[in-house]
Amino acid sequence: MTQKFRIAHSNRQTMILTAEFALLALYGFAVFSLNSMLRTGIFAILLIGIMISFISFLKNRYEINDSDIIVDFYGQEKNRYQIDKITKIVYIDTASKWRPFSRQARYQLAIYFERSYLKSIEPRCFFPADRDRFAEAILKINPRVCVEKTDVRYYPFLVG
Numbered sequence: 324m325t326q327k328f329r330i331a332h333s334n335r336q337t338m339i340l341t342a343e344f345a346l347l348a349l350y351g352f353a354v355f356s357l358n359s360m361l362r363t364g365i366f367a368i369l370l371i372g373i374m375i376s377f378i379s380f381l382k383n384r385y386e387i388n389d390s391d392i393i394v395d396f397y398g399q400e401k402n403r404y405q406i407d408k409i410t411k412i413v414y415i416d417t418a419s420k421w422r423p424f425s426r427q428a429r430y431q432l433a434i435y436f437e438r439s440y441l442k443s444i445e446p447r448c449f450f451p452a453d454r455d456r457f458a459e460a461i462l463k464i465n466p467r468v469c470v471e472k473t474d475v476r477y478y479p480f481l482v483g
Contacts, residue, residue, distance in 0.1 A: 328385040328456070331429075331452040343376060347373065407465050409435070409436055409465055412434050413434075413470075414471065415433050430450070432449045458470055
């Protein structure tokens with residue numbers, strides 16, 4: 324059985340989409356003096372930008388099936404991670420006063436895999452909209468996973 328999870332969007336992504344809509348609204352008021360060919364070109368560029376933003380908003384997701392986590396980002400190749408290779412899940416909070424509008428969602432999950440599987444000690448960061456349900460779905464498949472729900476403050480720009 325496959326479960327699908329939406330990706331939590333950051334404030335920055337929401338601001339970009341809002342700015343695109345504002346530009347489209349301003350376009351309607353400000354371009355009456357331009358010739359029709361230029362107006363059509365500007366409108367097409369704005370419309371394409373909004374469509375790409377919407378598609379990426381709606382298409383990005385995680386899927387958990389019987390043995391894998393499938394990461395499906397719009398325009399990128401799907402990545403698969405084996406659930407039975409997960410060792411630990413840590414709830415993290417990336418908020419700071421220096422980065423109020425980061426490109427990623429504030430609340431994330433750092434998922435650690437067996438070192439022999441990914442050849443790395445660094446965790447993979449996932450940002451599902453519903454972290455608890457995502458972690459529970461993983462625990463149903465692999466109950467050996469250790470979960471830390473402490474919302475550790477994580478500042479990636481201070482590490483290493």
